[in-house]
Amino acid sequence: MTIMPNSVEARDMAYQMHPMVNLRKYEKTGGLVIESGDGIYVTDNTGKRYIEGLAGLWSVALGFGEKRLAEVAKAQMEKLPYYHSFSYKTHGPSIDLAEMLVKIAPVPMSKVHFTSSGSEANDLACKMVWYRSNALGNKDKKKIIGRIKGYHGVTIASGSITGLPRNHESFDLPLDRMVHTSCPSYVHFGLEGESEADFTKRMLKDLEDLILKEGPETIAAFWGEPVMGAGGVLMPSDGYWAGVQAILKKYDILLVADEVICGFGRTGKMFACETLGIEPDVLVVSKQISSSYMPLSAIIMNDHFYQPIADESDRIGVFGHGFTASGHPVATAVGLENLKIIQERDLVGNVARLEEKFLGGLAELAKHPLAHSSRGVGLLGALEIKPWADANAGDAAAAIAAACQDEGLIIRNIGEAICFCPPLIITAEQIDDMFGAVARALDTVAAAHA
Template identity: 40%
Template sequence: MTNQHQTTQLKELDALHHLHPFSDHTSLRAGGARVIVRGDGPYVWDSEGNRILDGMAGLWTANIGHSRRELAEAAYAQMLELPFYNTFFRTTHPPVVALSRKLAELAPDNLNQVFFGSSGSESNDTAIRLIRHYWVLKGEPKRRIIISRKSAYHGSTIAAASMSGMAHMHAHSYPLYEGFRHIMDPCWYGEGKDGESLADFGLRAARALEDEILAVGPENVAAFAAEPVQGAGGVKIPPETYWPEVQRIVDKYGILLLADEVITGFGRIGTWFASQHYGIRPHIITFAKAVTSGYIPLSGVIVDDEIVAALLAHDDDFHHGYTFSGHPVACAVALKNLEIMEEERLVPRVNEFTGPALAEVLAKFKDHPLVGEVRSIGLLGAIELVADKRTRRRFADPGRVGLICRDHFFREGFVMRAVFDTMVTSPPLIWTQEQFDEAEAAIGRALDLTLSDVAGEIAA
């Protein structure tokens, strides 16, 4: 731990030299950053000695919790053996071979080859290039348009941000990259009509894809890109009717399906990949985050045999790659991480205990005056904060109340993230009943404190 003087000094140096991601730097520097100094299992500690229950698994990432010695030892051993070598120029190494085989075993049957990077943004940029290159190889270069959804998050590089469906990110692209279209998201609470059933809404949301395909011309559409469950957009969970209809439409028009599993991969909703939960057949899965539980950066693209066959049918290079593609230390850590998840049965445990436990905790707050809806699937959950429960009316100045609530959560020793006025959670897969009880108490206190702050804005 640091003392108060060291904490103050760290905050001052941070303000002088560190540009944070997704931050209002003026307000950040006025208040100073929170200094996190240690992690252990489901908790982190700040520089002032406060223990904080990590309800976001770092950032949808630390599935096995913090500070597992086995992962540090795996990294150390690999650093002594082969700390780095590239995978360019017909070169490979044992950890990348072993991890590629393991991921092929865990992924849907048609996905057997892996291209590696270091972040989810890189993975989705790779997927965009691979999708468009595939159609060129197939003699259909006009197929360039990739359709995704509003509120989708696929990364923050220019191409991945353009494929994402967030207007506040598009505003910084100057302008949005060409070749992307965005349709409605499949979240009933935000998009459903009064009296519309979940089943009917799911079909309507899926058929927005077909409408867009027909609007731009099927001969111009390369792929549909989607998170099985939208994470950073507010944990938007599709109705059961949604994905079967999307699969029908993708098959009908012969376009590729890109499943962005950067958040949902590696057990988050009770299967190794959420695509398996929903029974969809993606041509590409992108992953990152929990493949190493965040202990070291690693990402990748798992590719369908049909796409690989198109690459093999042409003897030219695919001109794409990264210095750290298949980094040996990252691959060794990922292998150990997946081994621990299997040995401790963390993925089936999501269905057997942790997923139902999270749903039970959140359900206790559905009648709170501030709460319009709670929802969860596996270890992804959301609480909608609204001004009027009856009409689903939001607060003025979207995000203001969410930040008030988020700050109360931190002061109560629990991390939940605010997506505008939606509070979201993504706990590590290792939570026990003790952590769920702590979370329940903290949620209750934070919601009550937030209600006190905005009581005059709540509809009677």
């Protein structure tokens, strides 16, 4: 790509520092400048149109250009553009959205606390776990169990619960209160000749052995995504979640389910906890809560979790935490309208109806000589790529992702996989278009690497 002086690309390279990139590389190459979006499509500043196969960052449930969300945002801006929820004050949109979240939660819940991102929500949930342990007099019960390959954000606490080296290296993370157990992806970590049932038993033994090693009296909570997203769309093995919950109950350890990616229809149910039979104490949500039209996240908690925290705030005199934008009226108004649209248009049902076609399309792609296997649930999936013997890890998947972009499809390569998470509004015909672009990209890369 030739970058002209004073172009938008040149100004971006000169002034903006980007997340999740090689910064020196970005200074030389720049990035793709997206200017507009419509439905499942986005268009760059040269006029090229792409299918957004990852829904932005796993998040634009309604697709791009939903006018009802723009209208609600404008109306709320004009009525009350900002107010806070500090010091015994509140406003209508946050009340209405909190009520809806409690009512649609997959298990009985009590209260909702709003934040602005998944990282922020997981970070606060961690603080609340520690606050609650202190409230109960369990001063040593502070450790958090995350999982290898799990992703929960990039703040100091949420980044420490995350189990990905790229989010730890050179940041002095993880904190020593955070420990990690095995990743339950049978495809990646099953031993030769090991059945899936035996793999699940080994994963559960790893978890219980870690608890006993650290001391159950020191462990406060277990964090887990129902399906691991940013780790590469990693599916839990059969029986895994039932076994995990039995172990946590045995040792009085809280369960925090991170549904930042999975929530609000992605798996064919409103929440992945319903799909996989998970009954959490705390549910963390973001992304599809507002289709990412506004920064918004929420911590939904049951009464067992909430009551000791409320008691401690009464003893101290205050719950000493808050963000300026917590429960922002424009964000919560947009979130409320977004969830209404998901319900009115039966987009959760759309996912359930399209799941067979989506997973079947991935399975067909897995027959390509460059592919290894496929996996997924609902409209969340991955195509595992065979690594190249003469290249670095992940190079094959990166080459295919780049070829997909050339074909007019934006997806994401993670490790040896290319991952898919299209907007919930996608149609059967558009799934064919998306996977057609992948098939062409696979052939292009195969020919170039022959």
